[in-house]
Amino acid sequence: xxxxxxxxxxxxxxxxxxxxxxxxxxxxxxxxxxxxxxxxxxxxxxxxxxxxxxxxxxxxxxxxxxxxxxxxxxxxxxxxxxxxxxxxxxxxxxxxxxxxxxxxxxxxxxxxxxxxxxxxxxxxxxxxxxxxxxxxxxxxxxxxxxxxxxxxxxxxxxxxxxxxxxxxxxxxxxxxxxxxxxxxxxxxxxxxxxxxxxxxxxxxxxxxxxxxxxxxxxxxxxxxxxxxxxxxxxxxxxxxxxxxxxxxxxxxxxxxxxxxxxxxxxxxxxxxxxxxxxxxxxxxxxxxxxxxxxxxxxxxxxxxxxxxxx
Amino acid sequence: xxxxxxxxxxxxxxxxxxxxxxxxxxxxxxxxxxxxxxxxxxxxxxxxxxxxxxxxxxxxxxxxxxxxxxxxxxxxxxxxxxxxxxxxxxxxxxxxxxxxxxxxxxxxxxxxxxxxxxxxxxxxxxxxxxxxxxxxxxxxxxxxxxxxxxxxxxxxxxxxxxxxxxxxxxxxxxxxxxxxxxxxxxxxxxxxxxxxxxxxxxxxxxxxxxxxxxxxxxxxxxxxxxxxxxxxxxxxxxxxxxxxxxxxxxxxxxxxxxxxxxxxxxxxxxxxxxxxxxxxxxxxxxxxxxxxxxxxxxxxxxxxxxxxxxxxxxxxxxxxxxxxxxxxxxxxxxxxxxxxxxxxxxxxxxxxxxxxxxxxxxxxxxxxxxxxxxxxxxxxxxxxxxxxxxxxxxxxxxxxxxxxxxxxxxxxxxxxxxxxxxxxxxxxxxxxxxxxxxxxxxxxxxxxxxxxxxxxxxxxxxxxxxxxxxxxxxxxxxxxxxxxxxxxxxxxxxxxxxxxxxxxxx
Numbered sequence: 001x002x003x004x005x006x007x008x009x010x011x012x013x014x015x016x017x018x019x020x021x022x023x024x025x026x027x028x029x030x031x032x033x034x035x036x037x038x039x040x041x042x043x044x045x046x047x048x049x050x051x052x053x054x055x056x057x058x059x060x061x062x063x064x065x066x067x068x069x070x071x072x073x074x075x076x077x078x079x080x081x082x083x084x085x086x087x088x089x090x091x092x093x094x095x096x097x098x099x100x101x102x103x104x105x106x107x108x109x110x111x112x113x114x115x116x117x118x119x120x121x122x123x124x125x126x127x128x129x130x131x132x133x134x135x136x137x138x139x140x141x142x143x144x145x146x147x148x149x150x151x152x153x154x155x156x157x158x159x160x161x162x163x164x165x166x167x168x169x170x171x172x173x174x175x176x177x178x179x180x181x182x183x184x185x186x187x188x189x190x191x192x193x194x195x196x197x198x199x200x201x202x203x204x205x206x207x208x209x210x211x212x213x214x215x216x217x218x219x220x221x222x223x224x225x226x227x228x229x230x231x232x233x234x235x236x237x238x239x240x241x242x243x244x245x246x247x248x249x250x251x252x253x254x255x256x257x258x259x260x261x262x263x264x265x266x267x268x269x270x271x272x273x274x275x276x277x278x279x280x281x282x283x284x285x286x287x288x289x290x291x292x293x294x295x296x297x298x299x300x301x302x303x304x305x306x307x308x309x310x
Numbered sequence: 311x312x313x314x315x316x317x318x319x320x321x322x323x324x325x326x327x328x329x330x331x332x333x334x335x336x337x338x339x340x341x342x343x344x345x346x347x348x349x350x351x352x353x354x355x356x357x358x359x360x361x362x363x364x365x366x367x368x369x370x371x372x373x374x375x376x377x378x379x380x381x382x383x384x385x386x387x388x389x390x391x392x393x394x395x396x397x398x399x400x401x402x403x404x405x406x407x408x409x410x411x412x413x414x415x416x417x418x419x420x421x422x423x424x425x426x427x428x429x430x431x432x433x434x435x436x437x438x439x440x441x442x443x444x445x446x447x448x449x450x451x452x453x454x455x456x457x458x459x460x461x462x463x464x465x466x467x468x469x470x471x472x473x474x475x476x477x478x479x480x481x482x483x484x485x486x487x488x489x490x491x492x493x494x495x496x497x498x499x500x501x502x503x504x505x506x507x508x509x510x511x512x513x514x515x516x517x518x519x520x521x522x523x524x525x526x527x528x529x530x531x532x533x534x535x536x537x538x539x540x541x542x543x544x545x546x547x548x549x550x551x552x553x554x555x556x557x558x559x560x561x562x563x564x565x566x567x568x569x570x571x572x573x574x575x576x577x578x579x580x581x582x583x584x585x586x587x588x589x590x591x592x593x594x595x596x597x598x599x600x601x602x603x604x605x606x607x608x609x610x611x612x613x614x615x616x617x618x619x620x621x622x623x624x625x626x627x628x629x630x631x632x633x634x635x636x637x638x639x640x641x642x643x644x645x646x647x648x649x650x651x652x653x654x655x656x657x658x659x660x661x662x663x664x665x666x667x668x669x670x671x672x673x674x675x676x677x678x679x680x681x682x683x684x685x686x687x688x689x690x691x692x693x694x695x696x697x698x699x700x701x702x703x704x705x706x707x708x709x710x711x712x713x714x715x716x717x718x719x720x721x722x723x724x725x726x727x728x729x730x731x732x733x734x735x736x737x738x739x740x741x742x743x744x745x746x747x748x749x750x751x752x753x754x755x756x757x758x759x760x761x762x763x764x765x766x767x768x769x770x771x772x773x774x775x776x777x778x779x780x781x782x783x784x785x786x787x788x789x790x791x792x793x794x795x796x797x798x799x800x801x802x803x804x805x806x807x808x809x810x811x812x813x814x815x816x
Contacts, residue, residue, distance in 0.1 A: 169414050170405075177395045177406050184393035188407035188457075189378035300397075308357075 014264055016144045018257040019152070020218060024049070024210040024227075025252035026155040028234035029241070030162045031206025033248055036238055037166065038199040039179040039301035042084050043099025045207045046231025047106020052077040052208030053215035054110040057222040058117060060124045066216060073212035074205050080106065081204015085197045092305035103231070111224045121223055126216035127151055151209070151217040163245040175199055179299035182306040192306045207231065233285050240288045242296035251288070255281055314363035316349055323349040325520040326363070331465060336487060336497045338507040341517035342540055342737035343708065347500050350517070351467050355387045356380040386458025387467040392450050396443035400436055400453050401425060404460050421460075428459050432489050447596070448479040455486065459495075466490065467498045472506055476595050477773065477806035484510050502540070502738070503774075504533050516540055541738050554753050556781065557586030559622075560765035561607065561726045566616035568606050576602035578789040579616070584726070586762035589752050591780030591797070592769045593805050599789035600769045601643060604730045607767070608640045609633050620726060634663065639724035641715055643731045643769070645708070649715045652704035656696050657685035659703050660718050688717040693743065709740030716747055723764075727751060730769040745779060773802050787811045 028045050035042045052073040060069035080102065087098045127149035136146035166172040174195050177185040182192045210231070215222045233255060241247025262277040316324040324346045331337045341347045352358045354365065356374040364371050367383055374380050380387070394403050401418045404425060410417045422438035429435045434452045442450060451471060458466055472480045487497055487510060501507050507514055514531060516523040516539040523539045561584040570576035576599045584590045594600055605611035607618055609630040617626045620636050642648035650659045661670050661681050669680040685699045694713045696706055703711060712732065719727070729748060733741040754763040770776050776783055777800060784794040785808035792808040 168416055170408075170410050170416055171414060173398075173402055173406055173416055177398060177402075180397050181393070181395045184395050184403075185406060187377055187387075187389070187393040189376070189381065190407045 010264055010268070012140065012144060014257065014260045017263065018253065018260040019144065020148060020256075021259050022252040022256035023152050023155045023213045023218065024230055025234050025237060025255060026158065026249065027206045027210035027213060028231055029237040029248040029252055030158055030245060031203035031210075032235055032238045033162070033241070033243060033245060034166075034175065034199040034206075035196075035203040036302055037179045037243055037299055038175045038196050039182065039299055039304060039306070040085070040088050040196050040200050041095045041099065041235075041303045042081075042088075042102075042200060042203055043096055043232075043235060044080065044084055044102025044106065045099075045203070045210075045234050046227055046229065047103040047109075048077050048080040048084075048204050048207035049211035049214070049227045049231045050106045050110040050225070051080060052211030053226060054113055054211070054222055055208070056212035057124060057215040058113070060126070060216050061118075061122065066127055069216050070209070070212055073208040075208075077204045077206070077208015077211070078201055079204070081201040081207070082197070084204065085200035088200065088305065089193050089196045092307070095303045095305075107225060114222060114224055118222065121221055123221050124216060126218075126220040149217045151213045155213070159245055159249050166245060176299075178306075179301050182301050182304075186306070186308060196306075207234075210234070229282065233281065236285050236289055239298070240292040242292065243299060254288075255284065258284055311350070311354060311365050312363055314350060314353055314365075315361045316346075316353055316358060317361050322520050324353065324360070327517070327520070327522055329515060329522070331496050331498055332513075333464075333496050334491050334494055335512040336491055336499055336510050338499045338501060338511035338514045339517065340501060340504070340507050340514055340536060340540055342502060342739075343735060344737065345517040345540075346520040347517055348469060349520075351387065351469065351498065351500060354380070355385060355467060381461050381463070384462055384464035385467065386461060386463030386465070388451070388454045388458060388469065388471060390469045390473065392454055394442045394450055394453060397441065399439055399441050400445075400456075401438040403442055403453060404438075404457050408461070424460065425456055428456055431493065432459065433486050434459075447474045448476075448482070451475070451483070452486075455490075459490075463495070465496045465498070467500070469500045470502075471499070472501070472503065474596060474771075476809045477802050478810055480506065504536050504540075505774075507536065508533060518542060537738070551749060551779070551781075552753050554587040554763065554781075556588040557762035559583045560586050560620065561767065562619045563607070564617045564619070566603075566606060566618060567614040568602050568611055569614055570599075570602055575614075576789050577606065580786070580789070580791055581616075582784055582791060582794065584765040584767050586725075586765050587752055588781045589748065589766040589768050589779050590794075591776035591783040592767060592786055593773060593776045593783055593809060594771070594786035595809050596771050598786050598809075600730065600771075600786060602789075603786070604640070604643065604728050604767075604769055607728050608638065637722075637725035639719035639722065639727045639764075641712075641719055641727070641729040641732050643734070645711055645715055646704075650703045650711065653702055655700045655702055656689070656694065656706070656714055657681055657699040659714055660685045660688050660699075663718055664722075688714075688721060691721070692717040692747075709736045709743070712736060712740060712744060716744065720747060720751060723754070724751075725764055727764050727766045728769070729766060731771065732768070733770075733772065733775060741775075745775070748779060773805055776805070777802070785809055 028049060032042060032045055055076040056069040056073035059072035060066055084102055087093045088095045129147045129149050132146040136142045166175065174185065174190050178190065178192050178195045186192050211227065214226060237248050237251040237255065240251040259281050262280045265272055265277045266274050311327065311329040314324050314327045327350055329350065339347045349358060353360045354374065356376045356379050359375065365374060372383055374383065401422045405416060405418060405421045411420060425438045434456055436449050436452050442453065472483065475483060491497060499511060512528050513525060514536065515525045516536060518540060563580050563582050566577055566580045567575060568577040580603060582590065592600060602611055606613055609628055613626050617624055619625060620633065620638060625633060646652060661684065664670055670677060682699065689696065689699060692713045694717065695710050703714065733744050736744065748766060748768065751764045752766055768776065768779055777797060780797045782794055782796055783800045783805065785792045785805055787809060788811065792813055
């Protein structure tokens, strides 16, 4: 039985879906990395994703235009991010608690909108796989890597871009400085609140996109609570990745592969109770965090609101 | 600066202050803590807005409402606590907040080149690619100065810049200041250390209670006069250290090893002894294991290897409660954090240590009458200035907070005292008080034992304090005791070399 998992066909299947499934982790994780590097912990990612997923799905359902769907997710996610920035930067609320508040808001609101506007589970035709000419013809691996949808390619493109912005631009320098020593940044005329508003709003935009990648590219449905903890795993991935974009990529792939594996375990009907299979990514989250957090140091000012003395 | 007035709720921090700096001079701003020096400079740097008065730059009135304005007008400030991002490189710290020649992309190579140039001109060598956390305190200070010069600062404000340096580093630092002045920069040097002010300044202005007491030019001032201007009365520099014959060994450490919070070996085989009726001064630059040593003795940090003994009994790894019972008193370095509870009243803080025993508590219930009576006595005995014993500790001044801690720790007539940085941040008046109290403890006669007072370990980064109070002086460097010398043989130069890790006689 178990050997059926190790056929070439199944392994390629796991690889293909693993690469696809990493998409929401990547968007949400990279967005959260920006927020955390600037000192703001946003635990509301899950709620932002749900609302983003619903907005995208509903827009596509109404207009049939996928790009309008993306725009809706960006707007809703950005708005949620802006609200989180207002609460955590301007009002200086405790970030852990307010993040949970935003998660619950997103969970409830998306459910309410779903009940009122849709009522039943429906489907849309989302982004289709785009075969990249030539590359997708590479035997065996071509279809795995180069026959994915637009949102999947964009997520992987985001990795080097985000890394470059963080480490080679003046904006990235400001973000890193604000997260480590906001007093120092302030004394040099860098506006701590402006930087944090930017990163947290950007994080919201990416969370919205992460939601959209589920509802109009990977699954093409919307259901209540369909993100099922994925947003929280994305927050954990930022810790796991040591607050580095490449680390988030590694973590995203690890988790999505495990996820793909557990899906195949169920599909193949292996004699492992499906409950245990479903648990795998979550157990891995805890294990990975315990291991990773001992290794790296978070940004010094993480979760600390900035107040200029005097 | 003309007629600067700055009010805080209940305090007049600057009372119509006039202050002028000429190009190419070092102008010292001298005063006790709370005299208004830092407030005045924060007004100049745009961190505070004055309630009245104006600032003239080269004769023109200017409005400075933010540090960005100040930087634009060529004013740079080096804060007492460095404003650096430890995880970033030197070049990144310098480039932070500045426009880049490559638009949104950083131009660190160019910045590094300029840093090296500045380093050559002013004698401020530092590796632009090094990460700030890897640098020594003295090097970090250079980075701060480079940061200001890089931004075109003509006038530099230095807030207590020498507090963290060894005597040799201070000498080097003064060289840099002289070089800057030679290049046409002006320097405002904030300090309360008289000797340094005399050494480096062309002019001195003394502030007291928010107002200018007077200004003096180089060569027309004496230490005694400046001190009188600063405090408002005559100040003695000599502490009256009565001769005491040290008694038996009360505290001893044998080859003690301990780890720092970061897991490095903070103490690497420390051995020392403190006798009854003796003050052993522990000198060293901050961060060489002093904090860990104090914590090890007080049972607040595990000992990796070696032994600590109190009056001959092994107390390695013994809990603080038992150490207190054996007569150990601790005056912690971070008095606000480790010395008291900010949101408790003065009375509650005074009985914190013995709150669970008679007369303060009976069968688990606090006896508020007894607490009030004892607290009132302590407040009088230790001259604590507080509106009432119900006042929250966080509302007291630094000096009075330290008096509350002294009252709590010393009123029990302890047999061993560990005093860590007991006067850091205190004004001259409070410092003298703390010194006298410690000297009293040293020569105090215990009832049960006529001859000897407490054994005191005085940990301090202030060499003058160490020299004035100690009978013997130990120097710690990178977790090792470099040497222990009798105070009669100790000079700042000799101690300074030891503090820098140099053992050979030069």
